[in-house]
Amino acid sequence: MPLPSIYYTPHSIRPRARRWAGMCLLFVSIATGCLQAEHIYVLFTVDVESTSKGSPERDIWGRLPGEPEEHGIGRMMDIFGRHGVKSTFFVNVYEAAVHGEEVMVTVCRSIHQRGHDIELHTHPDPIFDVYAMKDANTQKQEEILRAGVEFIKRATGQIVIAHRAGGYLANYDTLVACRQVGIMSEYSHNRGYHGEGFAAPPLTTNKAVVYDGVLCIPVTNYVQAGLSNWKSIRFLDIEASSPQEIKEVVRQLQSHGVRTVVIMMHSFSFSRFGEPNERVERALDDLLGEFVADPDIRVVTARQLYEIWRKNPEALKGRDYLPTTGWWMTYCRAWQRLGEGWKNVVVALTPPGGVVLVIGTGLIWRHRRRRRELGAAA
Numbered sequence: 001m002p003l004p005s006i007y008y009t010p011h012s013i014r015p016r017a018r019r020w021a022g023m024c025l026l027f028v029s030i031a032t033g034c035l036q037a038e039h040i041y042v043l044f045t046v047d048v049e050s051t052s053k054g055s056p057e058r059d060i061w062g063r064l065p066g067e068p069e070e071h072g073i074g075r076m077m078d079i080f081g082r083h084g085v086k087s088t089f090f091v092n093v094y095e096a097a098v099h100g101e102e103v104m105v106t107v108c109r110s111i112h113q114r115g116h117d118i119e120l121h122t123h124p125d126p127i128f129d130v131y132a133m134k135d136a137n138t139q140k141q142e143e144i145l146r147a148g149v150e151f152i153k154r155a156t157g158q159i160v161i162a163h164r165a166g167g168y169l170a171n172y173d174t175l176v177a178c179r180q181v182g183i184m185s186e187y188s189h190n191r192g193y194h195g196e197g198f199a200a201p202p203l204t205t206n207k208a209v210v211y212d213g214v215l216c217i218p219v220t221n222y223v224q225a226g227l228s229n230w231k232s233i234r235f236l237d238i239e240a241s242s243p244q245e246i247k248e249v250v251r252q253l254q255s256h257g258v259r260t261v262v263i264m265m266h267s268f269s270f271s272r273f274g275e276p277n278e279r280v281e282r283a284l285d286d287l288l289g290e291f292v293a294d295p296d297i298r299v300v301t302a303r304q305l306y307e308i309w310r311k312n313p314e315a316l317k318g319r320d321y322l323p324t325t326g327w328w329m330t331y332c333r334a335w336q337r338l339g340e341g342w343k344n345v346v347v348a349l350t351p352p353g354g355v356v357l358v359i360g361t362g363l364i365w366r367h368r369r370r371r372r373e374l375g376a377a378a
């Protein structure tokens with residue numbers, strides 16, 4: 001009589017095993033579905049503009065004196081491309097009045113032809129004599145937006161669906177004006193930095209909110225350090241926040257049910273004082289590598305996010321939360337940027353300087369006491 005195989009399953013337990021297997025499968029598919037429903041959307045957003053004393057050559061294309069390679073939007077698109085994702089470029093087309101229409105048309109076409117998301121950034125003063133969007137009434141804001149939308153449409157054929165005001169200086173009238181011209185998503189709200197225009201509800205800090213039919217996605221804010229009731233609030237900026245801080249903020253927002261993260265960049269983020277800023281280039285590469293590989297994170301553009309929301313308005317319904325990175329990460333960031341400004345030097349050197357001072361004072365005091373004791377003994 002043959003011995004039963006170790007894989008042999010008696011008939012009596014087969015139906016029960018099948019039931020268990022079925023239940024396990026059901027559980028796994030429900031769990032997977034829940035995880036899919038809870039992933040967080042991360043947006044890298046680039047404000048494309050020249051500084052007041054700069055030029056598109058330097059501040060948009062990153063053509064620096066003595067540098068054979070460009071360190072501007074072209075290089076950014078290369079890095080995004082290496083990771084298989086697209087980014088959103090908010091272009092300040094109004095500087096065409098200063099640098100020439102053809103210059104800004106070339107910028108718009110370059111972004112659009114490489115398949116990235118081109119949207120509108122408003123610094124309207126060269127054309128409209130308005131410094132901040134929130135200083136203009138709804139009708140004027142509408143006029144400014146319409147001019148920008150038409151410029152991008154003429155240059156690329158693309159219909160703008162997202163807007164960010166220069167300096168984040170927008171208000172609720174901006175949202176009304178956006179809806180009037182068909183811009184259905186807005187990225188100006190930055191509570192910790194010129195957030196007065198949206199200080200009253202319904203916009204909060206980090207939560208995606210729909211106002212008057214316009215999808216409002218805030219620039220992500222966090223607390224870098226606090227003491228009692230005092231909090232030092234910053235926003236996620238690839239130049240100002242370290243990759244460790246950005247990853248920690250994303251992790252905390254994810255665990256608290258916030259659905260979107262907006263990271264700020266500028267067309268000139270890869271250069272500093274006329275020289276390449278390789279630290280920021282490495283930071284972008286590092287963040288993309290980690291976020292793209294994470295199944296719970298989706299790196300998307302403003303246009304992709306808008307489509308996700310349009311098809312399923314529930315997809316972005318989440319909570320508001322203000323993460324804290326803490327003193328240690330702030331201190332580590334200061335050491336990483338020791339050569340980038342006196343504030344970093346002060347923050348980085350104050351603790352070790354304090355320790356040296358305490359030890360030095362103690363040694364001097366001990367030395368003097370011993371001398372006094374020897375003097376008394378003599």
Ligand SMILES: [Zn+2]
Pocket residue numbers: 047049092121123165166167
């Ligand atoms: Zn700007």
